[in-house]
Amino acid sequence: MRLTLLNVIVAVVLAIAFAALNAAYLVWAERRGAARIQRRPGPNINGPFGLLQPPLDGIKLMAKQLTIPGGADKIMFITAPVLAMFPAIMSFVTIPFSDTIVAKNMSVGVLMIFAFASMGSMSLLFAGWSSRNKYSMMSSVRAVSQAVAYEIPMLITTITVVMIAGSTDLMEIVHQQSRSILHWNIFPLLGNSHNLLMPFSFLIFFICTLAETNRAPFDLGEAESELVAGFHTEYGSMGFGLFFMGEYANIVIGSCMTTILFLGGWSCPFGLFPGVWWFILKLYLLIATFIWIRWTFPRTTIYGLLNLSWKILIPLSLFNLLFTAGLIKVF
Amino acid sequence: MVAYFTEIFTGLMSLFIGMGITFKEFFKPTVTVSYPYETLTMSARYRGHIELVENEEGNSQCVVCGLCEKACPSDCITLAGEKPEGGKKKVLTKYMLDFTKCSLCGSCVESCSFGAITFSKEYNLASTKKEDFYFDLLKRLEERNT
Numbered sequence: 373m374r375l376t377l378l379n380v381i382v383a384v385v386l387a388i389a390f391a392a393l394n395a396a397y398l399v400w401a402e403r404r405g406a407a408r409i410q411r412r413p414g415p416n417i418n419g420p421f422g423l424l425q426p427p428l429d430g431i432k433l434m435a436k437q438l439t440i441p442g443g444a445d446k447i448m449f450i451t452a453p454v455l456a457m458f459p460a461i462m463s464f465v466t467i468p469f470s471d472t473i474v475a476k477n478m479s480v481g482v483l484m485i486f487a488f489a490s491m492g493s494m495s496l497l498f499a500g501w502s503s504r505n506k507y508s509m510m511s512s513v514r515a516v517s518q519a520v521a522y523e524i525p526m527l528i529t530t531i532t533v534v535m536i537a538g539s540t541d542l543m544e545i546v547h548q549q550s551r552s553i554l555h556w557n558i559f560p561l562l563g564n565s566h567n568l569l570m571p572f573s574f575l576i577f578f579i580c581t582l583a584e585t586n587r588a589p590f591d592l593g594e595a596e597s598e599l600v601a602g603f604h605t606e607y608g609s610m611g612f613g614l615f616f617m618g619e620y621a622n623i624v625i626g627s628c629m630t631t632i633l634f635l636g637g638w639s640c641p642f643g644l645f646p647g648v649w650w651f652i653l654k655l656y657l658l659i660a661t662f663i664w665i666r667w668t669f670p671r672t673t674i675y676g677l678l679n680l681s682w683k684i685l686i687p688l689s690l691f692n693l694l695f696t697a698g699l700i701k702v703f
Numbered sequence: 704m705v706a707y708f709t710e711i712f713t714g715l716m717s718l719f720i721g722m723g724i725t726f727k728e729f730f731k732p733t734v735t736v737s738y739p740y741e742t743l744t745m746s747a748r749y750r751g752h753i754e755l756v757e758n759e760e761g762n763s764q765c766v767v768c769g770l771c772e773k774a775c776p777s778d779c780i781t782l783a784g785e786k787p788e789g790g791k792k793k794v795l796t797k798y799m800l801d802f803t804k805c806s807l808c809g810s811c812v813e814s815c816s817f818g819a820i821t822f823s824k825e826y827n828l829a830s831t832k833k834e835d836f837y838f839d840l841l842k843r844l845e846e847r848n849t
Binding site: 416665 | 735
């Protein structure tokens with residue numbers, strides 16, 4: 373009993389450390405990447421390649437005063453940033469980084485991660501509602517309608533993968549893909565599914581991950597040109613810092629899920645150097661794509677965003693679901 | 704139905720083209736100058752505040768004719784000179800520029816027939832005090848020479 377308690381504590385500490393470190397250095401990577409795309413050097417003054425920028429930013433945020441606006445709902449106002457960070461850290465617990473590196477593997481891992489992911493929009497709603505600020509309110513309404521719209525195609529695509537794997541256990545899903553590179557779920561024909569539409573499911577899932585994490589081009593919740601800073605307008609200090617870290621932790625979770633569901637998790641192509649680094653490599657390639665997409669496309673409109681989900685992604689993913697079901701029945 | 708799929712396809716393709724462009728830009732060298740550490744050389748026709756031109760001996764070429772003072776539409780220039788004992792020409796003793804009023808029109812530079820004043824390439828001119836913009840150009844000339 374004592375050993376398991378120790379395991380839990382170690383797992384949680386490692387998850388928090390991983391999430392926080394990722395959040396800090398993804399901000400750095402994002403700023404450097406954005407700068408490269410815009411042909412600037414980016415933060416390069418503090419430390420080599422500007423690597424000391426994130427800790428200094430953190431110190432600056434922590435040194436600031438946490439102000440609560442008059443008329444705000446205090447309890448909700450304080451709860452919201454915690455709620456932004458907490459589900460992301462909880463999700464790390466069940467993500468398998470390799471055969472052995474997993475805090476707690478669960479037979480309902482997929483379900484658990486999506487359950488916690490849906491709590492993320494709660495924190496946006498709390499923040500917007502409690503701030504007593506019309507821009508925050510508007511932003512949280514947008515964020516929730518966006519979350520509702522994009523969780524549907526995302527879950528339908530996930531169901532497709534779960535149907536192919538016949539399991540909601542993340543370990544099991546990866547094991548089924550680990551026979552060869554052609555068995556990864558993203559590849560059609562030779563894979564587990566024989567489904568020609570799998571690359572499109574991957575695209576749908578990836579687009580939904582972008583939207584679910586409120587990333588550009590779907591960052592309508594924090595459209596600076598219209599809503600000041602959106603739901604975190606009234607937050608300063610570490611309240612803002614937690615929202616920021618939550619956002620980046622969610623990106624990591626989203627990329628982890630994409631890697632596990634479609635890119636074969638930690639399984640290596642052609643038996644080259646098997647190990648956890650394949651998971652890390654795939655994970656960070658996906659995150660780099662996130663950053664790349666953010667600095668390529670302008671923000672969509674709220675109508676464009678909802679149209680994309682309801683008129684394109686949901687019908688296509690539903691068709692894909694039926695098609696896969698048919699294939700599983702036939703073969 | 705066909706239009707629906709064509710729209711999706713062309714839309715998706717345009718996204719990939721956009722990403723291709725940013726991918727290429729990512730590997731190109733940076734075009735910015737990190738200002739306090741690096742500076743650009745100013746172009747030949749850049750107009751900073753005026754400064755005095757020196758002759759071979761390091762003195763001003765000015766003959767104190769006062770044309771620049773008269774040409775200035777904003778009364779920025781105040782100059783004075785005196786004839787040294789035994790000398791033939793007047794020598795400049797004071798040349799004050801009130802840069803708070805100067806609009807860099809260049810009338811003074813144009814009016815000077817001796818090529819004694821020119822535009823400087825100075826642009827680091829931030830200050831919190833008004834007095835910092837009353838320039839003693841003669842002193843600046845001496846400082847340049849030392």
